[in-house]
Amino acid sequence: MKKTLIKSDVAGIVAEICFNKSDFVKEGENLIFIESMKMEIPVIAPFDSEIEEIYVKKDEVISQNQPLLTLKS
Amino acid sequence: MTHKNKIKDLEKLSFKIEEMGGSEKLKVRKKAGYLNARERIDLFFDKGTFFEIGKFVTSSNIHDKDKTPADGKITGFGKVSNRRVAAISNDLTVKGASSSEMNTKKISFIKKSAEKLGLPIVFFGESSGARMPDIMGAKGMSQAGQDNTQYIRTRKVPWVSAILGPCYGSSAWYSVLSDFVVMRRGSVLAVSSPKVLSLATNETIDPEELGGWEMHSQITGIADRVVDTDHEAISLMQSFLSYLPSNNNEIPPQKKVTEDSLKKIDEILSIIPENPKRTYDMREVINLIADEDTAFTMKHDFAKSAVTELARLNGKTVGFIGSNPKFNGGAMDPNACDKITSFLVFCDSFNIPIIILVDTPGFLIGVEGEKQKAPGKIMNFMTALQLCSVPKISVILRKSYGQAYLNMGGGSNSDLVIAWPSAEVSFISPELGVWVVNNKKIQDNDPNYNNYLKKMTYDNSALELARSFGIQDIIDPRNTRQYLINALETLDKKIAKHNMSNWPTTF
Numbered sequence: 417m418k419k420t421l422i423k424s425d426v427a428g429i430v431a432e433i434c435f436n437k438s439d440f441v442k443e444g445e446n447l448i449f450i451e452s453m454k455m456e457i458p459v460i461a462p463f464d465s466e467i468e469e470i471y472v473k474k475d476e477v478i479s480q481n482q483p484l485l486t487l488k489s
Numbered sequence: 490m491t492h493k494n495k496i497k498d499l500e501k502l503s504f505k506i507e508e509m510g511g512s513e514k515l516k517v518r519k520k521a522g523y524l525n526a527r528e529r530i531d532l533f534f535d536k537g538t539f540f541e542i543g544k545f546v547t548s549s550n551i552h553d554k555d556k557t558p559a560d561g562k563i564t565g566f567g568k569v570s571n572r573r574v575a576a577i578s579n580d581l582t583v584k585g586a587s588s589s590e591m592n593t594k595k596i597s598f599i600k601k602s603a604e605k606l607g608l609p610i611v612f613f614g615e616s617s618g619a620r621m622p623d624i625m626g627a628k629g630m631s632q633a634g635q636d637n638t639q640y641i642r643t644r645k646v647p648w649v650s651a652i653l654g655p656c657y658g659s660s661a662w663y664s665v666l667s668d669f670v671v672m673r674r675g676s677v678l679a680v681s682s683p684k685v686l687s688l689a690t691n692e693t694i695d696p697e698e699l700g701g702w703e704m705h706s707q708i709t710g711i712a713d714r715v716v717d718t719d720h721e722a723i724s725l726m727q728s729f730l731s732y733l734p735s736n737n738n739e740i741p742p743q744k745k746v747t748e749d750s751l752k753k754i755d756e757i758l759s760i761i762p763e764n765p766k767r768t769y770d771m772r773e774v775i776n777l778i779a780d781e782d783t784a785f786t787m788k789h790d791f792a793k794s795a796v797t798e799l800a801r802l803n804g805k806t807v808g809f810i811g812s813n814p815k816f817n818g819g820a821m822d823p824n825a826c827d828k829i830t831s832f833l834v835f836c837d838s839f840n841i842p843i844i845i846l847v848d849t850p851g852f853l854i855g856v857e858g859e860k861q862k863a864p865g866k867i868m869n870f871m872t873a874l875q876l877c878s879v880p881k882i883s884v885i886l887r888k889s890y891g892q893a894y895l896n897m898g899g900g901s902n903s904d905l906v907i908a909w910p911s912a913e914v915s916f917i918s919p920e921l922g923v924w925v926v927n928n929k930k931i932q933d934n935d936p937n938y939n940n941y942l943k944k945m946t947y948d949n950s951a952l953e954l955a956r957s958f959g960i961q962d963i964i965d966p967r968n969t970r971q972y973l974i975n976a977l978e979t980l981d982k983k984i985a986k987h988n989m990s991n992w993p994t995t996f
Contacts, residue, residue, distance in 0.1 A: 425817050427855055453850040454888065454918055455818030456766045480857050 419468065420487045422459060427480045428452025430472050439467050441487075448472070448484055465489035506544055506558040510582025518582070523654065524719040526563050526580035529613045533576065533723050534567030541565040542602075543595040548584075550623055557583055562592040564599045566608070569727055572735060572742075575603035578613040579660055585617030588659045590632050596659075597636045607736030609647040611726055612667065617682065618658030642666045644838035644990040646736045649729055651722045652676045652705075652712065655696075657685075665711055666994050668835050669729045669787070671722045672712035674702045710791035710828060711995070732785060732799045732806045733839055737990065740840050740983055741806035750780040754970045761911065761966070765887055768814040771796050771846055774886070775809045778802070778844075778970045784809070787832060792824035793817075794853070797832035799841070803974045808836035812849035812897065814887075820853040821893065826866035827996065829896075833873040834992045840985050842880040842977055845898040851891040851917070869996065870896050876988045880904050880980035882973060885912040885951070885960070899959070904980050906960045907972065912951035914959070919945040 431451040435441055446458040447467075465487035472484055490498075509515060509525060518525055524532065530539055542565045548557040561583035566575050577596055579586035603610045623629055640662060642648070650667035652660070656678040664670050664678055672678070679700035686692050686699070697703070705712035716722050734741045757777050760769050775784050779800035787797045793816035798809045810829055812819035821829075836843050852858070852867060874881075874896065883898030885908040894914060895902055908914075916922075920931065922945035929935045947953075951963045964972050 426820065426853065451766070453818055453820045453853070454766065454890075455768065455814065455820070455850050457818040457820075458768055458815070460815075480855050 418489050420462070420465070420489065422447070422462075422484050422487060423481045424450060424459065424478050424484050425480065426450055426452045426457055428457070428478060430474050430476045430478060431456050433470060433472070433474055435467055435470075437467055437470055441465060441467060450478065459484060461487070463487075463489055503544065509558055509580050510584075514582040522718065525582065526578040526586075526613065526615075529651075529653070529719060529723065530563060530565070530567070530576055530578050532720065533611065533613075533726065534569060534574070535571065539565055539567035539576075542599065546591050546595060548620075548623070549590045553584070557589075559583070560589055560592040560595070561586045562595055564595045566602075569730055572730070573606070573608050574730065574735075575599050575606075575608050575610045576613070577610065577663075579615045581615045581617070581654055584620060586615055586660070587617050587620035589620045589623055590635075593636065593639075597639065601638075604643075604645050607646060607738065609649060609730055609733065609735055611730075612648070612650040612660065612663045614650055614652050614656045614660030614664050614678075615654035615676075616656060616658055616660040618685075640666065642991070642994055644668070644737060644835075644987070647730065647733045647839060649726050651719075651726060652678050653719055653722060655682065656700075657682050668839075668994075669726070670705075670712050671714045671716060671725045672702050672705055673719060673722055674715060674717055677701055678705055678711065706790040708791075710788050710824065713787045714789055728785060729799075732801070732841075737838055737840065737987055738984060743804045744780075744783075744801055746801075746804045747781045751970075753777050753781065755967055757966045757969065761886065765911070765913065768818060770815040771811040771813040771819070771848065772798070774846060775800060775811065778973065779807075779809070780804065787835075788828050792822065792828045794819055794821050795825035795828050796846075797828055802844075802970070802977065805977070806841050807973075807977070808832060808841045808843045809846060810843060810897075811846035812893070814848050817853055819849040819888070820851060821849060822853040822858055823861040823863045823866040826852075826863075826870040826896075830866075830870045830873045830996075831994070833870075833877055834989045837873075837877045837879050837985050838987055838990050840879060840983065842981065843877065843882070844973060845881065845883040845903065847883060847885045847889045847894075847897040847899075848887040849890065849893045849897065850888050851893045852896075867892060867896060873989060873992070874898065874902055878982070878986040878988060880977060880982060882907070882976055882980070884969060884973075885909065885914065885954075886966075887911050887913060889914045890918075891916055905962075905976055907962045907964055908951040908954060908960045909966045909969075910951055910963060911966075912954065912960075912963075913949045914951075914954050915947065915949040919947075 428450040432449040441461045448459040449456040468486040468488045563578040648667040650664040652672040677696040783801040785799040796811040881903040883903035883906045923941045927941045
């Protein structure tokens with residue numbers, strides 16, 4: 417079992433969290449949208465996995481490199 | 490001895506040389522699924538076209554005479570799709586393909602000949618570094634560095650490298666000096682091997698961590714593409730060369746166009762979200778504009794907020810540069826600047842026209858970027874763009890903001906700038922303008938906020954940009970392909986000035 421911590425590439429505001437803890441996601445799916453630089457930037461699943469933990473809430477202000485979630489694969 | 494006997498002896502020796510480091514070593518490789526140095530050459534070149542140079546060379550160390558067939562580096566010329574190419578193939582079964590006095594001479598001969606003849610050079614990389622004990626001591630070192638042009642890269646001819654095993658020393662150097670690098674998973678590229686490190690610095694490190702495919706495709710960007718087999722690597726090298734001229738005095742070869750290339754552009758409207766905050770993948774746009782199945786991605790997994798792809802347009806090679814909204818909304822970071830800069834230099838050096846597809850909210854700003862020298866990277870990018878003398882056409886799809894507007898070819902930084910009706914162009918957003926100038930945010934509930942905002946809100950539309958001649962035309966997105974084909978016919982200057990041919994390959 418491999419655990420992967422996904423961090424935010426950008427600073428911004430969490431606009432939408434598309435899944436819940438324990439959901440299974442497919443590679444390429446949008447996990448979270450971060451509003452930043454006039455855009456809703458998707459955080460994309462790098463591979464098929466299960467969401468083990470989500471560390472942020474909707475509307476939360478986040479910084480670059482802040483942990484967003486952990487994936488289990 | 491008769492002529493015939495002499496020839497027989499020569500044939501025997503030739504056969505022995507082709508056995509390389511011996512059947513045992515070759516068997517181990519075969520079992521692991523790796524091609525050997527000669528199989529790579531056979532697979533790469535058109536059948537029967539390879540002729541070897543320096544086959545009978547051995548180590549200058551007389552004790553190693555019989556242990557060093559071709560001295561561990563197989564060199565020569567052949568044809569790929571009927572075009573001549575020079576090759577250097579490292580034979581790991583002979584003293585780890587280590588660099589020696591004699592095989593350095595072979596490489597030098599091939600490189601100089603290829604430049605003189607105007608032929609691309611391919612490197613099948615797999616080498617352990619300098620040969621020991623030959624290089625040891627002052628006397629050994631005095632033999633090194635005898636070719637004072639050895640590491641000059643002037644981009645007169647294309648260089649293509651494959652990382653197909655451990656690449657330390659020679660293979661590492663030539664890979665990073667190349668225009669295209671493909672890496673087989675499980676290979677390692679680094680200055681020195683983990684074994685050297687373990688004693689020199691007491692650092693025990695996993696080879697993958699030191700210089701594996703993830704490191705070089707995602708973090709350093711040295712590897713353009715990653716594959717699982719030697720076969721795939723060789724096929725990509727051939728494909729890459731098909732886009733390029735043999736040298737910088739030629740234009741790229743032209744190919745036939747399939748009929749489907751003409752039809753698919755109509756899908757373009759369905760890819761671009763009408764909500765300007767939503768993202769899409771710029772690579773899909775390139776696929777629709779370019780001839781069918783011709784997009785060839787460079788630095789595929791590196792700095793994904795920028796896209797750099799070779800492709801064909803009406804059969805002619807073009808270089809597509811794009812910001813990619815799918816990653817970081819198309820906000821480019823310092824690595825994305827490096828990626829685009831190196832692609833600009835490459836296209837300009839080999840007479841490849843450039844098409845810039847723009848949808849970016851600006852450069853990604855922040856502390857991280859500043860630590861990575863963002864201002865310097867943005868200016869490198871800008872310098873390269875302004876030094877480019879191949880035709881440049883910039884297409885503004887949606888957003889083009891701030892300094893990135895200029896970097897992506899805005900103003901006079903392209904020969905032509907055109908826009909889609911969905912384009913929006915400005916310095917920064919009106920809200921940000923009010924914050925900078927009036928020191929107010931919407932949350933401050935200032936009674937004058939709306940007035941401030943009104944004063945900052947200007948028409949940022951494509952039409953306003955066209956009216957003030959900031960662009961030369963506004964087009965229906967579905968006409969993009971045909972517009973670009975027509976425009977390139979008009980702008981084509983054939984051979985560029987090559988002002989950046991000696992720009993560093995890594996910076």
